[in-house]
Structures are given as C-alpha cells and as structure tokens.
Amino acid sequence: MVAEVLDGKATAQTIKDELAARVAALKEKGIVPGLGTVLVGDDPGSQKYVAGKHKDCQEVGINSIREDLPASASQEEILGAIERLNEDPACTGYIVQLPLPDGIDTNLVLESVDPDKDADGLHPTNLGRLALRAKEPITSPLPCTPTAVIELLRRYEIDLDGKDVAVIGRGTTVGRSIGLLLTRRSINATVTLMHTGTVGMAEKVAMADVVVAAAGSPGLVRANWLKPGAVVLDVGVSRVVGEDGKARIVGDVDPQAKEVAGWLSPNPGGVGPMTRAMLLENVVTMAESKL
Numbered sequence: 001m002v003a004e005v006l007d008g009k010a011t012a013q014t015i016k017d018e019l020a021a022r023v024a025a026l027k028e029k030g031i032v033p034g035l036g037t038v039l040v041g042d043d044p045g046s047q048k049y050v051a052g053k054h055k056d057c058q059e060v061g062i063n064s065i066r067e068d069l070p071a072s073a074s075q076e077e078i079l080g081a082i083e084r085l086n087e088d089p090a091c092t093g094y095i096v097q098l099p100l101p102d103g104i105d106t107n108l109v110l111e112s113v114d115p116d117k118d119a120d121g122l123h124p125t126n127l128g129r130l131a132l133r134a135k136e137p138i139t140s141p142l143p144c145t146p147t148a149v150i151e152l153l154r155r156y157e158i159d160l161d162g163k164d165v166a167v168i169g170r171g172t173t174v175g176r177s178i179g180l181l182l183t184r185r186s187i188n189a190t191v192t193l194m195h196t197g198t199v200g201m202a203e204k205v206a207m208a209d210v211v212v213a214a215a216g217s218p219g220l221v222r223a224n225w226l227k228p229g230a231v232v233l234d235v236g237v238s239r240v241v242g243e244d245g246k247a248r249i250v251g252d253v254d255p256q257a258k259e260v261a262g263w264l265s266p267n268p269g270g271v272g273p274m275t276r277a278m279l280l281e282n283v284v285t286m287a288e289s290k291l
C-alpha cells in the first residue's frame with residue numbers, strides 16, 4: 001500500500017483563494033481586515049513562520065502589522081506591544097508567536113491578549129468556550145493547528161464520526177485543544193491523548209484509525225506501529241542539521257509510514273500551510289462579525 005497524500009499546501013492555496021474573495025467583499029463594505037504579529041527574539045523557525053504569515057496576508061488582501069522585539073525584551077515591553085495591538089483599530093486580530101524566550105511568562109502574555117482579537121484562539125476565554133460548548137456552535141476563534149487538521153480531513157472527505165484518534169503531544173497549540181475539538185458532538189471522534197508519560201504508546205497507536213503526531217520528536221511514530229490504512233497527520237516540527245550542514249524540517253512520523261498508512265499528511269507541506277490558512281480564516285471571520 002502507498003498512502004494517498006493529504007496535500008496541505010494545495011488545500012491551503014484553495015482556502016486562501018476563497019478568503020481573498022471574502023476579503024474583497026469586506027473591502028466593498030469599507031472593512032479592511034488586519035492581522036498583527038508579535039515576534040520576540042531571533043529563533044529562525046519563528047522568524048520564518050511570521051514572515052510566511054505576512055506574505056499570506058498580502059496574497060489575500062489582509063493588512064498586516066508587525067511588532068518585532070529583541071530576545072532581550074522584558075515582560076513589560078512585550079505587554080506594551082500587546083497593549084498597542086489591543087488598542088489599534090486597524091488590527092482585527094493578532095498572534096503572539098510561540099515559543100517566547102525563557103524567563104517570559106507565556107500564560108500572562110497570552111492572557112493579556114484581548115479575547116476578541118485572539119486570532120490564535122489561545123486566550124483562556126476562547127479555550128474555555130471550546131471546553132464548555134461541546135454541543136453548541138462556537139463563534140469565538142479556535143486554535144489554528146487543531147482546526148487545520150480537521151479542515152484538511154474535511155476537504156478530503158475523511159469522516160471522523162466514531163473513529164478512534166490517537167493524539168501524541170500535550171502542548172498548548174495542538175495536543176490539549178485538538179481533543180476538545182475532535183470530541184465535539186458535530187465531529188464525534190474518540191480520542192486517546194498521549195505524551196511522554198504514556199505507557200504502551202505503540203499498542204495504543206496500533207488501535208487508532210487516525211493518528212495525529214504532534215510531539216516534536218523526529219521519527220517517534222514508527223511505521224510498524226500503525227494500523228494498515230490508518231490516516232496519519234504528521235504535525236510535529238523539528239529542525240535538524242543534515243550531514244551537508246543544511247537545516248531541514250523533520251516530522252514525528254517515520255518516512256516508511258507511507259507504506260502502511262492509507263492517508264498521510266507530509267511534513268513539510270501538510271498541516272503547516274493549513275495552520276497559516278486557518279489563522280487568516282480566523283481574522284476574516286472576526287472582520288465579518290463586525291458587519
């Protein structure tokens with residue numbers, strides 16, 4: 001068996017084309033959506049992701065606003081940037097690029113974002129709504145990587161109803177919140193959330209119809225763990241330097257998984273570009289809510 005590809009890059013392009021039409025309609029009504037980013041420090045990955053977000057904005061017609069701070073920025077300086085974006089009427093929504101440098105209280109920073117401008121869906125108010133509203137439709141912003149996974153599967157018409165989903169990784173941006181989304185009444189999956197303390201990970205993965213690997217541990221998920229035909233989403237991102245001295249991205253899933261899985265999202269080219277598309281979608285939806 002050779003797995004079919006869940007092409008996140010192509011799907012994200014389709015979504016961006018759809019968003020460009022929605023942005024044009026907003027502009028006709030005098031509303032120009034604006035995305036803000038707060039980037040602290042010089043982590044090459046974060047710099048690349050933020051640059052990608054601004055390029056995406058340009059592509060779909062969204063204004064973008066940058067708050068770039070040095071790695072030495074104090075907590076107060078970061079909170080100052082947050083305050084400026086909270087107050088800026090040109091900023092519809094914004095994100096604080098994670099991770100923040102050591103010594104910065106990430107929770108305090110995320111809690112200082114105006115929940116109505118939380119394009120990342122990571123403010124406790126928005127995560128709380130996700131936790132509490134299991135049945136009702138949610139109109140507040142949702143975290144981008146979890147929605148990226150679900151939207152990618154939806155666009156490929158892969159139904160999650162009644163499916164067993166193994167999620168590996170308990171980080172804020174993916175693992176913790178994807179379980180809440182997947183178990184919503186409208187999606188109806190059953191989730192096993194695994195982490196470094198999990199005993200018997202291979203056996204649990206072997207029972208899953210769908211595997212979401214978001215541990216950031218290169219090659220953690222072995223091909224021989226997978227149920228034949230499983231749907232595999234490789235979300236974890238690690239930058240490794242090859243023998244040629246060049247840095248490249250490696251996912252959590254053993255490349256041989258393509259011989260066992262039924263569907264596989266590549267990394268790069270899978271959930272990453274979809275995450276960026278979901279961020280734009282959040283901003284456009286926030287702007288439309290002002291109509």
Ligand SMILES: Nc1nc2c(c(=O)[nH]1)N[C@@H](CN(C=O)c1ccc(C(=O)N[C@@H](CCC(=O)O)C(=O)O)cc1)CN2
Pocket residue numbers: 048049052095096097098099120144145173237249267268269270271272273274275276
């Ligand atoms: N505030 C947030 N910080 C972080 C998040 C997040 O959702 N919110 N997630 C990740 C980084 N991330 C989004 O910010 C992200 C990661 C990867 C990509 C992406 O498009 N990757 C490309 C490859 C790009 C490359 O060559 O390096 C791909 O997968 O094809 C976009 C966004 C941590 N921080």
